[in-house]
Amino acid sequence: MAPNESDDSTTDSATAAEADDRYAGRRKAARYVVPVAVVGVAAATIGLVPALADSGDPDLPKVSAQQLIEKIAASDVQQLSGTVKITTDLGLPDLGGLESSLTSGAMKSGEGSSADPTSKLTELASGTHTLRVAADGPDKQKLSLMENAAEYSVIHSGKDVWGYDSKSNEVYHATGSDSADSSGGSDRSGRSGKEAKEDVPATPKDLTEEALKAVDDTTSVTVDGTAQVAGRDSYRLVIKPKDSGSTVGAITVAVDAKTGMPLKFTLTPASGGAAVIDAGFTQVSFAKPAASTFDFTPPKGAKITEGGDVEHDRAGAKSEGDLGKGHDGLDGLDGLxxxxxxxxxxxxxxxxxxxxxxxxxxxxxxxxxxxxxxxxxxxxxxxxxxxxxxxxxxxxxxxxxxxxxxxxxxxxxxxxxxxxxxx
Known part of the structure; x- marks a missing residue:
């Protein structure tokens, strides 16, 4: 690891401001509900999370923390496919099935669809999950959550966003403007720019962008050697709070040495023990996915829920989710x-x-x-x-x-x- 260590232990104010400008996106809009603040915030903190399982320390040229942050910002991966594994341990209390019962009751009473991405992806807040992701430019992305004998998928193709839950045979459909406009483009990691900013972050790229928003004068940033993730040579970027009092111990990001794309993202708590969440690619390819990957036709007999226009539906007030998105998320709530x-x-x-x-x-x-x-x-x-x-x-x-x-x-x-x- 020594050849790649850096004594660039902090980013100065200019670097911090630059990083903040690079990653400041449109803030999420939804509903803020005080009674579920703890659970809601914890779910949203997937935006600040996940442990590196190194398989070798490749010999790579030395880089500084600033150079590595700039490499992430310049990353322009347009096409990819792969598998991401996420394990989350937020230490939430066991509600004895109460939460699932309430959710099930709401679905039965017609208050929502099990295929709605805004509710389905919050399942990533606990346990271990396997995701398959694919992207082909700003207009085509797919994310699938693999479950026991079932699969849930979100497919973005042009102006259409589809959610499909094979277990319940339910379909959720929403429309929005093309993602390749001035408000965000693609996040290169399996979802359109707008959708990625407004859904639960689910890939190392999403997680890293959220974490980098927290880089300021209270932050230590270093390069701590190298690692190999999903067969790719990577640098290890470590982000830590300088002062005591935070529950965050350290965030470690494995950055692909060739493309600059984050491959794995780790958050360990200040209290010690296992990572709060471990999320990273176990397999990745930067080849163009087959066009059929992004095709979707509702299965026969499926219940279809129309969600309306994505941008219009999400133009409301702030969400409890914003609280979990670094300091930028807290600043985003000033309007409340x-x-x-x-x-x-x-x-x-x-x-x-x-x-x-x-x-x-x-x-x-x-x-x-x-x-x-x-x-x-x-x-x-x-x-x-x-x-x-x-x-x-x-x-x-x-x-x-x-x-x-x-x-x-x-x-x-x-x-x-x-x-x-x-x-």
Whole structure:
């Protein structure tokens, strides 16, 4: 590893601003729902995640961190196909099937489609999943989630976006303007530019773009040797918070030495242990995929749900998902009435006054429900009063008894400190 190590331990302000400009995309628009903030944020933090399983340390020319970031930004892979494996361990509480039951009930009552990408891809927030991805320029992408004896696919072809769930034989269809316009182009990783910015990031390229938005003066960036991923020689880019308080330990990206495309992305928590999520290509080819890869015709008898126009449907308010997208995501929530951001960099905490009296716990919630809510969090007190902290391995949220919410990729102590400062 030594020949490729770099003492370029930080990026200066100009580099940080340049990286931010390169990767700042349209911010996601959806609905912000306070009661599910912890679960929603944790799902969205797939934008900041995943462990490198090296298979050899290839001998490559030395590069600096700045050069490697520029190489990622200049990457222009238009065609690819491959398999991505994602393992996610956010440490979410076991709801005993409650979440799936609620989802199933909603589908049966006609409130949604099991083929809708906005709900289906949140399954990546837990467990191990295998994805097959393919792209042929900005107008054709496909992502398939492989399940036991079933498959879920999202296909973008021109103005059409199709979602298909083979298990339920349901189809979701939406239309939008061509992806090759001025608002984003393609992300080269299996989805159109617009769709990639508005869905859960699912490939190393998506994840890296989100992580690089967090690079600022509070960040250490280094090149730590080399690796071989999916048979490709790669550099290892390591991104770390400089200060304590963040739940993020380090983010490691395997960058293809030839194309500059991220092949694997790792986030390990400050608390230690296994990676929060391990996502990377196990197989990749940069040859042109067969044209038939992007063809889709709804199967006979399938239930079809029309989603309308993609751009119109997503022109609403901010989402809880934005909270998980680095510092850029927190900044993107400034438009919410009453929302503020306390602190800076990796220790940023978003705070929002719900206008209510907080989440009822204990006897106030009544019976078993109160005990269940109490079991999900830890009671804390401070200058702000009292409240409950709900934790994952990456994102924590403090709901005060007077209805204020504090959320960030920071420790419990940092949340309490932010709440005290917010008084």
């Amino acid at each position: 009435d009453g929302l503020k951001v306390i602190g800076e960099g990796w220790n940023s905490v978003a705070t929002f006054d719900t206008g209510g009296e907080g989440m009822p716990t204990g006897s106030a919630a009544g019976g078993d429900l109160g005990g269940f809510i109490d079991s999900l969090g830890d009671k804390v007190t401070g200058k702000f009063g009292s409240g409950t902290v709900f934790s994952t391995r990456l994102v924590n949220a403090l709901m005060t008894d007077d209805g204020k919410l504090y959320v960030g990729a920071v420790s419990k102590d940092a949340l309490v400190k932010a709440a005290n400062a917010g008084q």
